[in-house]
Amino acid sequence: MKTLFSTVLYLLILSSAHSQVWLDNTCPIEIEISNEDYTSSKSNNLLTLIIDQEGKLLMNGIKKEGISEIKLKETVYDFITNPNKEKTKADSSKQAIIALGSYGEHDSYDLILTYVREVYLYAWDTTAEEKYETFYANLDCKKRKKIRNGNFPYNVIELNSEEDTKKPSFSPGVPTFSGDVIDN
Template identity: 45%
Template structure:
C-alpha cells in the first residue's frame, strides 16, 4: 500500500495502529495495550471480517486497510506486525480450505493469488529512515545547526 491508498481509504476501512513513546498500543486513538496477543489478533480479525456489520469496522475484507507505526519500539512493532500477518494467514488458510479443500501453503501461486483476493494484505508501514541511509554517503560538513551547539574556548 502507498500513502495515497491510505488517504483514499474510507475512515471505517482504516485501522491506524501506533506504538507511542511510552510503548502503549493506540488503535484509532484508543489505548488497547491491555489486550494480550490472542485478544489483539481477534480484534484485527473482527475488524477485517466485520461479522456484525459495524460502522466502526471495515465494510468488507477487500477494503480493510491497516496502517502501523512506532516511536522507538522496533521489537514491539515487529511483534504486532507478526500478529497482523498471522491473522491474514488464518483468513487465507480458511478460504483455501473452503475453496480448494487444502491448506494455503499447499496451493500453487495462481490459487494463492485467488485466495488472497478475498482479504488482500493491505498494510501500510512507515519506512525506517535508518535502513535508507548508507554509511558510505558523503556527509555535509558545515556550521552547526544551532548557536548553542558551539562551545567558545
C-alpha cells in the same frame, strides 16, 4: 536428555517451517498500499496500530494497555471480516487497510506486525480450506493469488518504513526532531 534434545530440535524445525510459510518467496504476497490509498480511504476502513513513545499500543488513537495476543488477533480479524456488518469496521475485506507505525524503535512493533500477518494467514488458510480443501501453503501461486485478491488482500502499510535520511545540523537553532526522545 535425548528426548529433550529431539523435542527442542522438532520445535526449531516447526518454527522455521512456519516462518517459511509466511516468507516463502515462491509467490509474492504483499501488495503495496500507498500513502494516498491510506489517506483517501474512509475512516471505517482503516485500523491504525501505533506504538507510542512509551511502547504502548494505540488502536485508532485509543490506548490499549495490556491487550493480549489473542484479543488483538480477534480484533484485527473482526475488523477485516466485519461479520456483524458494523459501520465502524471495514466495509469489506478488500477495503480494509491496516496501518502500522511506531514512535521510535520498539520490539513490540515487530510483534504486532507478526500478529497481523498471522491473522491474514489464518484468513487465507480458512478460505483455502473452504475452496480447495487444503492449507494455503499447499496451494500453487495461481490459487494463492485468487484467495488474496478475491477475498483477503494483504492491505498493510507500514507508516514509518522509510528511513529518516536527514542528518543532524550543527548550526545553531532547534535540532531536527525525528519523533522519538530518549530520556537519560
